[in-house]
Amino acid sequence: MKAPAAVSAPGTTAGERWRLGRDRPSRRVVIAALLGNGAIAATKAVAAFVTGSSAMWSEAVHSVVDTGNQLLLLHGMRRAARPPTPRHPFGHGLELYFWAFMVAVLIFGLGAGVSLYQGVEKIRAPHPIQHVWASYVVLLSAAVFEGSVWLLALRTFRRQTRRLTLLQAVRASKDPTIFTVLFEDTAALLGILVALAGVTASTVLDNPIYDGLASIVIGLILAATAMLLANECRSLLVGEAVSPEVTADVRRLVLAQSEVSGINELLTMHFAPREVLLNVSVSFVPSLPAGAVQDAVSRMEGLIKQAHPEIRRVFIEAQRV
Template identity: 50%
Template sequence: MSSHASKKVIYAALAGNLLIAVTKFGAAFFTGSSAMFSEGIHSAVDSGNQVLLLHGLNKSRKPADKYHPFGYGMELYFWTFVVAILIFAVGSGISIYEGVHKILDPHPVKNIMINYAVLGAAVIFEGFACSVALREFNAARTKDNFIEEIRSSKDPAIFTVLFEDSAAMLGLLVAMGSLFVGDYFGIPEMDGIASVMIGVILALTAMLLAYESKGLLIGEAASPDLVDRVEAIAGDHPAIDGINETLTMHLGPRDILLNLSLDFRNDLPSGDLENVVSYLESVIKAEFPQIKRIFIEAQGGTQGKSGVTG
């Protein structure tokens, strides 16, 4: 998935969340609804998160230098982890606090039809942003299973927006349902309960996002299919007797580091060895342009077995 596609998803989510946040806070001010206030906090936090993701995307495109010889691609992973922390600390924390306060000191929601109108509009805005993210996500899918695709995805900008939009839609349904129940049955505490439930949804979203981001931040290998194909390319060359080790790591969504330990034929002249290495690098990069750096080691079959796996 291209950087342009990632930015498109983030800009769509940012525009929607900014509009939604303003309307939600306005409704909360006029109606005194804790659930609506929590929803406003939710949208405001999401807007800030999208700004951080855009910042991470821009930083990740900086060229390599002597201080960061492998580039800045992992900046995006870092800022995604920061987003997870903000969702948990700010979004979830404030929502739960506000909800508990409202449960302990309940009062009826005024002008409830304003809340219904705002929540209905929010569903439309969130639905649009979610559809953009889902369309871009599906365009790059390689697996039939949605959960497996999320787990194998190396582009946190896309799955972060998906997580946020899914949580937002669920939060809107909770707010609408709780406000209706509270108003219809005369249970003012339902407004606070809705706020707490929205906080729990945000906390679960933050933990899931943090879990996925942590794996990318500490270094994840490339997909098994890519590794198998690279080993097939190397193993098919007549100058190679065997493959000792294949190590890969994502330095960014479209930036993979590859280290190959190969057992070359013993009778291969040193000049031919250089030609083989150049050939393998060109063929692998042509098929997998996301592999930006390749290091090939010439080692005997027993020397390469270091016990480290890719």
């Protein structure tokens, strides 16, 4: 005999979800990166025009792409905060993962592509860097800002994943906004170091080919960053379960109920960083009254949501043999 019982967490209005989103540390990180990258992109573009450095042009394009990326992430966060509709009954949280994936496409298509093109063109038609001091001033200033945003993103990210290594934390994270900014700023810092090395080598050795080689290396760094980010977003888009620790705790809470004789299946899926669907098939002890089954289902729902607030919707299939 089957007695399905489904319980769903109440939704929030669009305004409530938007207010919640505005208070998230991830939004502050994205906005900080947006404001800084916009200013740095303009400064790098002016310096690239003055110096004629292909590495500087690559860095300018990189910062422009990063600025667009932050706008895409903010757009994704806003769309993901919309409430459920009849056509999208589980909400729009997965849109955040889609727009994060688009960020990876933008990094690869524009950032890496333009940088590689600039580098090849500089090697084919080398020309000396003019006013090299401008490159140093802009790159060192950019390093200070990028490093500040990187530390802010890292601190925010590590607060959410204290007990894991950085690589494990990225793999386990369900919030692409933080690790996207972290990936971008890591690539930006590496790109600045490469650009500084290329400009210095070109000037000291009086060979502009090193400037072109630096631009190619920056393109390869961006391509690698894009592939890593795309892989993480792909996994989130196709549907990731909660962590094994959360699954084990939910299983423990269910099996601790005296009415439960076993769990047949326990499925979870993230629809947003902090919005999880739980579907669990439970076997109850034989000859248990229907009222007792309903009481146990309601109790389990309350215990699960209290222990794990990110589990917003709970569907329990109650089975009696």
